[in-house]
Amino acid sequence: QGFAKPLRLLTASDYARVFSATAVKCGCPQALLIASPNQLGHARLGLVIAKKHVKLAVHRNRLKRLIRESFRLRQASMPPLDIVVLARKGLADMDNAAILLTLDKQWNRLCKRALEITP
DSSP: OOOOOOBBOOOOHHHHHHHTTOOEEEEETTEEEEEOSSSSSOOEEEEEETTTTTHHHHHHHHHHHHHHHHHHHHHHGGGGEEEEEOTTTTTTTSSSHHHHHHHHHHHHHHHHHHHHOOO
């Protein structure tokens, strides 16, 4: 279970499609996950970690690593969605275990909601 290019949102048009055609949304005070179905048969991940909310580059990079790892471990059980994770203020202040626990809850909620909307 790697995190190769086919599992990432790479282009601006990929991100724009998710933002314009959001089918599933879930979040907490520290992060927001939005998703739209894709026809690829597997989930893809995109990250938006704004400098406005996470000031230091080392903290942004740590968040990216943690989110990618959490996604990598869950990708096999996820429905075919294009997912964008948006970091909010306060996410960088949490420790690694709390971030992973929060993400795990959000992945569960996202999968559950995605299964409700798919025919």
